[in-house]
Amino acid sequence: xxxxxxRPSVTVDLVIFTVLEGALKVLLIRRGGExxxxxxxxxxxxxxxxxxxxxxxxxxxxxxGEDVEAAALRELxxxxxxxxxxxxxHRVHLEQLYTFGRAHRDPRTRVITxxxxxxxxxxxxxxxxAGDDASEAGWFSVATEVPWSExxxxxxxxxxxxxxxxxxxxxxxxxxxxxxxxxFTASELRQVHEAIRHQKIDKGNFRRRLKRMREDGLxxxxxxxxxxxxxxxxxxxxxxxxxxxxxxxxxxPWPVSGxxx
Amino acid sequence: xxxxxxRPSVTVDLVIFTVLEGALKVLLIRRGGExxxxxxxxxxxxxxxxxxxxxxxxxxxxxxGEDVEAAALRELxxxxxxxxxxxxxHRVHLEQLYTFGRAHRDPRTRVITxxxxxxxxxxxxxxxxAGDDASEAGWFSVATEVPWSExxxxxxxxxxxxxxxxxxxxxxxxxxxxxxxxxFTASELRQVHEAIRHQKIDKGNFRRRLKRMREDGLxxxxxxxxxxxxxxxxxxxxxxxxxxxxxxxxxxPWPVSGxxx
DNA sequence: TCAATAGTGTCTTTCAGACAGTATATA
DNA sequence: TATATACTGTCTGAAAGACACTATTGA
Numbered sequence: 001x002x003x004x005x006x007r008p009s010v011t012v013d014l015v016i017f018t019v020l021e022g023a024l025k026v027l028l029i030r031r032g033g034e035x036x037x038x039x040x041x042x043x044x045x046x047x048x049x050x051x052x053x054x055x056x057x058x059x060x061x062x063x064x065g066e067d068v069e070a071a072a073l074r075e076l077x078x079x080x081x082x083x084x085x086x087x088x089x090h091r092v093h094l095e096q097l098y099t100f101g102r103a104h105r106d107p108r109t110r111v112i113t114x115x116x117x118x119x120x121x122x123x124x125x126x127x128x129x130a131g132d133d134a135s136e137a138g139w140f141s142v143a144t145e146v147p148w149s150e151x152x153x154x155x156x157x158x159x160x161x162x163x164x165x166x167x168x169x170x171x172x173x174x175x176x177x178x179x180x181x182x183x184f185t186a187s188e189l190r191q192v193h194e195a196i197r198h199q200k201i202d203k204g205n206f207r208r209r210l211k212r213m214r215e216d217g218l219x220x221x222x223x224x225x226x227x228x229x230x231x232x233x234x235x236x237x238x239x240x241x242x243x244x245x246x247x248x249x250x251x252x253p254w255p256v257s258g259x260x261x
Numbered sequence: 262x263x264x265x266x267x268r269p270s271v272t273v274d275l276v277i278f279t280v281l282e283g284a285l286k287v288l289l290i291r292r293g294g295e296x297x298x299x300x301x302x303x304x305x306x307x308x309x310x311x312x313x314x315x316x317x318x319x320x321x322x323x324x325x326g327e328d329v330e331a332a333a334l335r336e337l338x339x340x341x342x343x344x345x346x347x348x349x350x351h352r353v354h355l356e357q358l359y360t361f362g363r364a365h366r367d368p369r370t371r372v373i374t375x376x377x378x379x380x381x382x383x384x385x386x387x388x389x390x391a392g393d394d395a396s397e398a399g400w401f402s403v404a405t406e407v408p409w410s411e412x413x414x415x416x417x418x419x420x421x422x423x424x425x426x427x428x429x430x431x432x433x434x435x436x437x438x439x440x441x442x443x444x445f446t447a448s449e450l451r452q453v454h455e456a457i458r459h460q461k462i463d464k465g466n467f468r469r470r471l472k473r474m475r476e477d478g479l480x481x482x483x484x485x486x487x488x489x490x491x492x493x494x495x496x497x498x499x500x501x502x503x504x505x506x507x508x509x510x511x512x513x514p515w516p517v518s519g520x521x522x
Numbered sequence: 523t524c525a526a527t528a529g530t531g532t533c534t535t536t537c538a539g540a541c542a543g544t545a546t547a548t549a
Numbered sequence: 550t551a552t553a554t555a556c557t558g559t560c561t562g563a564a565a566g567a568c569a570c571t572a573t574t575g576a
Contacts, residue, residue, distance in 0.1 A: 005270070005307065006310050006311065006312055006313050006314055006315050006326075007268035007269060007270050007271070007310065007313070007314060008268060008269075008271050008308065008310045008313055008314075008326075009266070009268050009313075009314070010268070010269050010271065010362075010373055046266065047269065047362070047373075049267050049268065049269045049364075049371045050267065050364075050371065051267055052267050052268070052269055052270075052370055052371035053267055053268060053269075053270070053370060053371070054267050062369075062370055062371070064364040064365050064370075064371040065267075065269075065364055065371060066364060067362060067363050067364050068360065068362025068363075068373060069362065069363075071362075096359065096360065098357065099329065099357065099360040099375050101271075101308070101328060101329025101330065101375065102328045102329075102330075103310075103311075103325040103326055103327060103328050104325050108323075109313055109314060109323055109325075110310045110311065110313035110314070110323065110325040110326060112271055112308075112329060112373075112375075114360050114362065114373075185555090186555080186556085187554080187555080202538090202539065202540070202541080203554095203555085203556080204539095204540090204541080204542095204556080204557075204558080205537095205538065205539060205540080207555090207556070207557080208537085208538085209537095209538090212537090225555095227547075227548090227553095227554075227555095228554075228555090229553085229554075231548085231553075231554090232547065232548035232549070232552075232553055232554075233546085233547060233548075233552085233553040233554030233555070234545070234546040234547045234548095234553080234554050234555045234556080235546080235547065235554090235555080236554075236555060236556090237555085237556090446528090447528080447529085448527080448528080463565095463566065463567070463568080464527095464528085464529080465529080465530075465531080465566095465567090465568080465569095466564095466565065466566060466567080468528090468529070468530085469564080469565085470564090470565090473564090486528095488526095488527075488528095488574075488575090489527075489528090490526085490527075492526075492527090492575085493525075493526055493527075493574065493575040493576070494525085494526040494527030494528070494573080494574060494575075495526080495527050495528045495529080495572065495573040495574045495575095496527090496528080496573080496574065497527075497528060497529090498528085498529090523576100524575105524576085525574105525575090525576085526573100526574085526575085526576105527572100527573085527574080527575105528571100528572075528573075528574090529570100529571080529572070529573095530569100530570075530571070530572090531568105531569085531570075531571095532567105532568085532569085532570100533566105533567085533568090533569105534565100534566085534567085535564100535565085535566080535567105536563105536564085536565080536566100537562100537563085537564090537565105538561100538562090538563080538564105539560105539561085539562085539563100540559100540560085540561085541558100541559090541560090542557100542558085542559085542560105543556100543557080543558080543559100544555100544556080544557070544558095545554100545555075545556070545557090546553100546554085546555075546556095547552100547553080547554075547555090548551105548552085548553080548554100549550100549551085549552085549553105
């Protein structure tokens with residue numbers, strides 16, 4: 001029922017975001033392969049599925065390879081040249097975005113891709129070595145620099161979906177905290193919101209939200225003040241994100257009914 | 262780079278919801294296969310990928326099979342015994358949920374599954390023939406009847422994700438309209454909201470939301486009144502959902518910069 | 523008449539947007 | 550001093566929750 005049947009290739013593609021100079025940016029690499037040669041593309045690669053579906057001696061169990069999530073994490077490390085410890089330490093956020101499975105989205109062979117997005121804090125950006133092959137690539141401002149019509153395959157769709165996703169979640173999920181330094185000021189957090197929404201936000205109103213976050217224990221004040229810009233002005237209070245226990249862990253929609261036997 | 266490599270199997274699994282007797286229900290089928298025999302499972306099946314990855318005469322193009330989305334739609338038709346025309350006519354909602362790609366989630370071979378959820382209006386439920394093989398199966402109340410520990414594979418995770426998704430989208434997406442008859446009363450729509458959220462909603466406050474929907478052109482009044490229950494009481498005003506042009510069609514996050522050449 | 527359902531109105535709280543004003547730093 | 554940034558307060562309106570009330574049907 002599942003052995004000798006034809007199977008698709010499965011890849012992961014990554015929409016890696018950061019915020020630099022007040023602008024939302026995405027990491028793109030220059031393609032070298034046969035197809036879409038020279039175009040810009042999202043980083044990605046094949047999911048390691050071991051020897052799945054290949055003939056093997058009877059009795060030997062199949063090596064099923066890595067989780068799709070693990071493949072995304074591995075690719076993130078490879079494409080940015082950041083090791084797993086750094087990614088963890090700086091709480092780089094990685095989340096599944098959508099699966100793109102149109103036939104012929106890759107003309108060579110059937111490829112289904114599971115897209116993820118990642119949020120890289122600006123402090124890590126100088127360490128990122130985009131693309132092992134060191135070809136022309138790097139961070140592109142989503143608003144002004146991404147050459148939408150020059151993106152390979154359906155990567156423009158994937159990128160659009162990624163931007164829409166972080167915009168949609170910005171107001172109710174801790175998206176922005178993954179795009180500021182570990183210790184941040186109100187202005188820095190606001191500028192990240194402005195970059196993602198691509199519009200100005202009222203200072204006073206944003207402070208009110210910050211105040212609620214503090215009351216809710218979502219952020220805590222950090223001793224010491226710091227000028228956000230360095231170019232003068234009154235120094236700002238600093239904050240730190242206070243990670244909550246993951247609400248998804250308690251996620252069985254209703255009490256388990258259990259087996260009566 | 263993509264020919265002779267091992268590939269995973271890819272399936273679609275469906276979380277098919279309806280609301281019956283004031284309760285959110287999901288369609289489960291009794292498994293007959295070798296693995297997880299006798300357990301309950303979400304309906305699903307393999308994505309047709311043509312002859313992808315198989316050896317073929319040089320020069321002959323690969324048959325890449327069907328889109329993943331098309332596979333989900335096809336499975337929905339097969340598992341419910343509803344034809345495509347009926348699904349369209351009754352605006353059955355089908356949307357990608359999440360992709361589950363843990364290694365060993367199926368012990369036989371590496372299987373990555375793209376989960377979709379579907380919303381079936383109650384008027385269609387009597388026509389649904391659950392499972393071609395006609396084994397014991399059917400609609401289970403998510404709150405009281407689903408035997409979570411007896412679900413095959415990781416289908417409990419998939420179902421949980423589906424319930425969480427429609428709950429999260431209930432207040433800002435037209436989820437509920439796909440779970441009432443084409444012409445509905447305020448009470449009927451409210452009961453669908455109550456079933457999904459699994460708690461009572463104040464009549465008056467819900468009416469206020471309905472009023473706004475009418476002002477926004479989201480719903481329109483239908484002439485004629487009808488008692489919701491049939492057991493007496495004052496007859497209710499009827500409404501009809503007014504489909505909007507899909508906002509996702511205008512979705513390029515920023516103006517296309519275009520090629521300068 | 524009662525029971526059941528439909529529908530209205532009001533009070534309160536929360537929160538966002540707009541905007542004016544004050545406070546503290548550097549040059 | 551001027552300028553830049555940080556921070557506070559106030560007015561308004563939109564919307565949700567709680568709850569009391571009236572209206573119209575069938576039995």
